[in-house]
Amino acid sequence: MAAGSGSGFFAERKAPAVLKHALLAQYVAPFLGMTGSTSANGRVVFFDGYAGAGRYADGTPGSPLLAMATARKQLPNRILDCVFVEKDRKSFEALDKITQGFRAQGVRCAALHGSVEEHIESTIHRATGAPLFMFLDPFGVPLPYPTLVGAMTGQRSAVRPPTEVLLNLSDKAIRHIAGQLKSGAKDRSALPRLDIALGTWWRDTFLGTCNATGDTETAVQAVVDEYAVRLGRDTNSTVISVPVHTRKGHLPLYHLVFTTRSPYGVWVFADALAQAQREWRKVQFEEEGDEDQDSVLFKTDDLLAADEERLKAAGIAAIERNLLDLLERESSFRLLDHPYDIYGKTWLGLARETWVRQAIKNLNKRGLTSSDGVGPKIRDLRVERPRRHTPPAA
Template identity: 40%
Template sequence: MCDRGVGGVWGVVEMATGAGGAYWDEPGLPSVFKHSLLGRYIPQFGGMTGSREGRVVYLDGYAGEGRYESGEAGSAEIAMRVASQHLSRHQLRWTCFFTERERKSVDRLEKVAALYQPQGVDARVHHGDVDGVLEEVLHAAAGLPLFLFLDPCGLGLPWHRLTGAMAQRQSANRWPPTEFMLNFSMMAVRRLGGNARSTKGVERSSQRFDEVCGGEWWRDFFPQGADSPPDADEAVAAEYARRLEAATGMLVRSVPVAKAPGHKPVYHLVFGTWRQHGLWVFGDSAARARNAWWEKLEWVEEKNDPDTLFSTTSLIRPKPEVVTKAAVPVIAENLERLVRRGRPVKLVDHTLEVFGDYYGQVTEVAARAAVKHLHQQGKTPSNGVGKKVRDLVVEPTR
């Protein structure tokens, strides 16, 4: 369930190994964020990339049961809903692969898929490991947009399988589009870091993490027989993202999800894309999912303590409008620096430079407001009106 610059989300711990027991009763708070982000992003991925061929391929590599006992959609059903809507509204066809190791979960997932298949959704449920179906997915996605959602309850795909799949998809013109969202477990980093540091550690456990990370480099952050820096786990996550970006040539960003304010992240949700448009929409979706997470947290607190006058969450929650108000002049300054180069600036072509530290913290509304702010100051003739926000062009003054 990862940073290099998106900021933390505070939630409760999901199960580190397996997903049985009460896990499927209802979504935990990290899942609220994760599923909100997924549900906001993949419809736009399909809309942005699928119109050319009329088809999209999707893989949920650790799909679980598809739906919680509470009736709320899990990641698999979220994808099937999007596929159904895109087919009925836009004649855009999704081919959805769902893999799951637990037989009981597969049985329940198949029942969920059976609700959508009569609607024309090509939902293919596989009992087994994601690695066993990856080649089939890549074959089905030849010439078509592909999105991979990899959310294991432990360690994920080996490095060579993930980067190899991206290399197989890479082309000079970045077509067809390929993107992924994956879970990088910080709980595993800390556990395996302790294992590597101990003189009695189990070598096979460290070797398994070597496979995920693409080498033993992570062990350097946990020297054997010595104390490691308090932020060694975050350093490993940052280096993993950096190496993934270098190995794939993709734009890689990640969202850390923690247990509570001031606590270490439980996992990082890592996103990779070759397209600036993808980077823009991911940041906007992350900001909107963050707001949904806080709303859920406040609802849970009030449900558990209905007599409280002011919930703790309501007192500590960053108000979106306050964060946006603070972000607008900063984003305007970023834009001013860009237009000083003397050339028109299309916002989506400079996503990270535009948002800076506010990437993933505020929605694209803040970027439009920043253009208007710059215009009011007489620093650009562009007024920020019309078009999609990401397609706005900021002209330098003449």
């Protein structure tokens, strides 16, 4: 069956897609709100290069439907100009019908039949002078690296108008294709595909790590990490790479690789990711409950809520420690300028920004900062060392 046809991938949404879609839904709206404020007519271009059918057969929205719902919500102050590309004819036809419906409601959107490679250049042209967000979500290997970097540089090299990307980098595809590098492997036919998608460097990284550690999975992760480093360097972007699992404890199915050139992008994406992770945990929790009928009695919403509260308490405690460490080094700082120090590697994309506010309030109560954590935008809050009480001169 053709990939993307009705009863295949698009029959029903699987758990990993929950994270991907929640992230899109949480991030595209603020991206449109923020970047559209300085764009002509509030226009921002959204490019979904591997768009799929628009929605799953069970009715769950796919990425195009999520984008168009965001677009409709923010009209007329913001225009999310959506370009969807889909190669599979049947999926394209379904998608085209959905876009017609949204166009009738005033949403600017186009469904194009064909490949990303065919349509990316005209989309870049369409986005001239406007912020651009590209979502690239193939089944297997990513867009050829030179095409991707070309699309993000050249006329899109500057910090403004913003260019951001969220792409699906398949660990599964790398794992599978890298197996062909093993000595004695008869079939080596897929290797060139990965060379084009990543660059030939991946072979040395994979084999070098395999030789050094004896562990294939460590080698796959080394390739994923190196891809993120190179993409950041070659496009002058900050990269956040998020592993997506089918199940807790399973090997990652893919990484969502996000690029931005803005500190706002990092901050807002981290919070969107934390919200999306919560939705993913909820779905996991429900699926585990469905499967394990014996424990169904214990799989109550209260239990999930208790888990979430424990996570939040641990996150806030860690953030408090990180803020104090930062205050040792700087007498005063703005949150937006220090997301990595504030969240640390563990909590970036796991902790909500509201937890940071709570951490500041807790420190303030204990007299460890003079900042009260009050203010409309959390990312703009400043944190300061406590003011020393100097006794009046005698």
